[in-house]
Amino acid sequence: MVNDLSKRHDIEYTNFRHMDFLVDDELYLKIMLFLDINQIGYLSNFLNINPCYRDKLYFICFPEDEKYLKNLIKDCHTIIIDKSTIEKYLKNDYIEINDMKMDCPTE
Numbered sequence: 001m002v003n004d005l006s007k008r009h010d011i012e013y014t015n016f017r018h019m020d021f022l023v024d025d026e027l028y029l030k031i032m033l034f035l036d037i038n039q040i041g042y043l044s045n046f047l048n049i050n051p052c053y054r055d056k057l058y059f060i061c062f063p064e065d066e067k068y069l070k071n072l073i074k075d076c077h078t079i080i081i082d083k084s085t086i087e088k089y090l091k092n093d094y095i096e097i098n099d100m101k102m103d104c105p106t107e
Helices: 037-049 063-072 087-091
Strands: 011-013 021-023 027-031 057-061 077-080 094-097 100-103
Touching: 037 063, 057 063, 063 077
Parallel strands: 027 057, 057 077
Antiparallel strands: 011 021, 021 027, 094 100
């Protein structure tokens, strides 16, 4: 997904502690395929204190998690990803990034 996005946008890892990627030096992405209540709590508090970031933070999640995420982080922006798009990664015991295989046990 990030590889496809990087073909059209400038994507880099961010130094923003609880976000994963910075897109075109203005938008932050957080991959929330597994809901982490600690990170959600931190980001919810962060947005309450810093509302100017509300339109700059986007959360990538599965359709079934969107309602929980939007309930915990008020007025957040979500990008929905279907599980079928990552099934091939879930079936492997490795993740391939830039032609490099990294171990990722599935059991």
